[in-house]
Amino acid sequence: MAKDYRFEKRRFVIGGIAVAIVLIYIIRLFNLQIVSQDYKKYADSNALYHNIITPSRGMMYDRNGELLVYNQPAYDISVVLKEAENNIDTLELCRSLHITKAYFQEQMTRIRNPRKNPGYSRYTQQLFMTQVSPQDIGEFQEKLFRFPGFYISKRIIRQYKYNIASHLFGDIAEVSPKELKKDDYYRRGDYIGKQGIERSYEKSLRGEKGVEILLRDARGRLKGPYKNGTKDTKPVPGSDLVLSIDAKVQALGEYLMKDKIGAIVAIEPKTGEVLCMVSSPTYSPELMVGRARSKNLGQLYRNVRKPLINRSIQGTYPPGSTFKPAEGLVYLQEGIIDPYTTKYPCHNGFIYKNLRVGCHTHPSPLSLIPAIATSCNSFFCWGLYHLIGDKKYGSSQKALTVWKNHMVSQGFGYRLGIDIPGESRGFIPNSDYYDKIYRGHWNGLTVISIAIGQGEILLTPLQIANLSAQIANRGYYYTPHVVKEVKGKSLDSKYTEKHRTTIDTKNYDYIVDGMREAVLNGTCRAGAIPGIEVCGKTGTAQNRGHDHSVFMGFAPKENPEIAISVYVENGGYGAVFGVPIGSLLMEQYLTGTLSEASKARAEYIRNRKIYYGNAER
């Protein structure tokens, strides 16, 4: 048979088609596999499931090694709607979780509402219930296989040994969108310190998350580790904290402050460690844990007495007479007064022309030490008058600036830098301030009330305690801090740096003598503790309502171990609340216990109520 050659050339067309097809496919492969990077990302988000392992949060101990804050497991339940829908017996689920059907429906509606739940997807886990207690989860866990699409994950919640120091500890809660944006360590649903130590030591407490990379198949089932777990990282537990707080002193402070508004701060002078920090009214730290948190928080927020405010660092008060030692130091340093020879008259007050600052009845004239002991207003007014009016400064403005710089060196007017958030700076007026108010025309008399810790001067209870500490130290202080040690790390050098004041040590001795005298024979007699040389200074701060009761002191006189400030709003004379409370706390700290008499006194103080009414504070 003859071969047909007519169409022989068509083989090239046909071969060409085959070559063209393969060529096009190779170009396509090149595009998919090399040019485009998207598919690799899609593939990873498809197949790799990053199981985040949250490390356990650091615990907190008091200065004596007593455990204060620790962790307990709680359980979150999440649901994948795609798997759960029409697949479960709702009634049984509600029964095993001890919830009502209405609650179930409410949660489902919340999950489906994209405004309340921005990460909504039918295919991924959505949080259904959080922080279910181990008791409640038991039955549900047993029946979990009957509820497809429901998942349990463990998380850790805070537990507190004593119901104390909530302001200090602070709390943890779900990270906010703003915090999420700021730190990419967090993911939605993570917990973060919101207040107090939990917030300021967040980075130490949280540890490092671990990641377990798992393979996930097309139906979302996990199929084991990716690359045999070689890419996984182990979680690093958070560091434990040793607080400088003495739990017993703290507890006593809170005990004594019941039904009173105010604050107590005690500092160990030689280190700046805060021994107790009470803000009253307070609340139980446990209110901030668990599902009731937001409800409790709302209630506390609406409370007219504002229990959420940490008054010991956020409250700014007129220090009243507790400020007099600071004034005395400045007068001595500036040579305005001589500790023994300078005596100022007091005729029931400071009277100059038609200005009068009242004072109580006591012998007159007085020198510095008895003036502190009896808390003479007149003495300090004269001192300030002479300081501001002294010609060596050139002007009132310049004199006040000198005064102000001394005050700032003693830790007033600026934040001390304590290691918990929210500290106020208080207020120490400068000459610009007065120039603005009085249009440049003012003198010592115009601003005389600052001589006795009134007028524009505002201090936080922490600053008053710090004043006490630097007097106890005779001229220096350490930045107060509530964390003594982060286990495994050294303390921030900020807290080991000595701050010297601008006042010479020798000038402190007179002030200390004055404060000792106040306890022996002056206004602080009620503060005496048998066997301990207590030094103190009362304050009775005038304000629009009833006077505030203030006390500042330290003990013992030589090698002081505790410096304290007590501020009781509307408590009246310093001796009424301030002195006994301060004294009891010092006794507790120094002797480790209270004498029988002191116990009775403590109970008496605790039961004394101050009536504040229902006004917003």
Next chain:
Amino acid sequence: MATRNVNVWRHVDWITICMYLLLILCGWLSICGASFEVGQIDFFSFDSRTGKQLIWIFCSLGLGFILLMIEDRFYELFSFPIYIGMMLLLLATIFIAKDVKGSHSWLQLGPISLQPAEFAKFATALCLSRLVDSYGFDMSKPRFSIRLLLTILLPLFLIIAQKETGSALVYVAFFLVFYREGMPGAILFVGVSAVVYFVIGIRFQEELFCEGTTSIGYYAVLTLILFFSYGMMYVNHIKSDKAIRLGLISIGLLIASYLVAIYLIPFNQVYTIGTLDAALAIYLLYQWIARRALPFFFVALFTLGSVGFLYSANYVFTDVLEYHQRTRIKVLLGMIEDIKKAGYNVNQSKIAIGSGGFTGKGFLNGTQTKLNYVPEQDTDFIFCTIGEEQGFLGSSLILLLYLTFILRLLYLSERQPTTFGRVYGYSVFSIFLFHLFINVGMVLGLTPVIGIPLPFFSYGGSSLWGFTLLLFIFLRIDAARTTQYR
């Protein structure tokens, strides 16, 4: 007789056999990759897909051996009986096969199930070869071409009746054989044109231009028709010079019409191009009648037929097709993104391949395929596994190996001394090419998702045996080529 059998081993094309073995080996390794699950590594267990595929492979090798041992004349002599027998089997299958996901194509024979459709290909190829080889065969005579057409349409419809549309479409591949044997190129051109019209017409139908008056789809297709018609006039040497002139005038008119619409009164540009198409058709018909020259008629027929096709395709698409069919086409044409439903397979397959990168993730390390993101990954979507685990390098090499194999078949076909051998060789070539084209194209998201296997790679005994049968019969015929002119 005996001497010829001995010669088989000397004359058989070992190059093709080596490539065949290599492809089968690569295929088996791909199945290992695709069916590998974490913690399960026993590829040789006969319970696993890989173990079973090994059995199919050894059976195929046995089958290949037997096929080479059979006298080459046998295939030529028995091509009609084989074809008829196979058609009867296909017919019977429709009725006796069990329903597997809606398809009636699997025959249960003891422990194994076979798909007769896979074996109908070689029978059809044999039958076609025999027909073309018959005395006085002439493609241009209708009685021969109709016979050819019926030969492929019969199995095609029988397989459609089994609800295996994908496998049925493979018979379209035989048109390439017809083309080689003398089918006018115009038919191939018309076929390709139809696909182009359909794709462009549907894809851009709803997109408008010229101030929203004109559908881009219609306009583009009608323009294509006009210029394809001029092109046909030019190629067929009917008024070549006039074709060029008319083409230029048409371009001028189209631009003028567009400018009028933009700056004066907006109107539907389809009117302009439609009028031009109609004018050309009328001119051609006039020329045909005036000159009694048939080519004018054919070009006019092409022009009018194309326009008719465009409108009827649109009608079918919008009014005849079911919603899900329409969706499938729309997804394929990129008109809608439907990652969850119709486009899921293709999308996942693209992700798997795309994530392979240049060198791939390594054998058994593919995450997408291993974790079942790609459905049917060891059958129709087997190429995904290669793409993911072997990367661009590996998958390109596989494609090139395939190309070499196919071109080798083309070369072997052309060296056949007999028409029978050549036609059969071309049939084998076309079937492999079609499978490669559709299967890999589907995995790469370029061709429609038609469920046909990738020869030697996709898991399954029937397809492997079917392709082995197809190939080794050709190799046997080829081995006997020197004995033809004794």
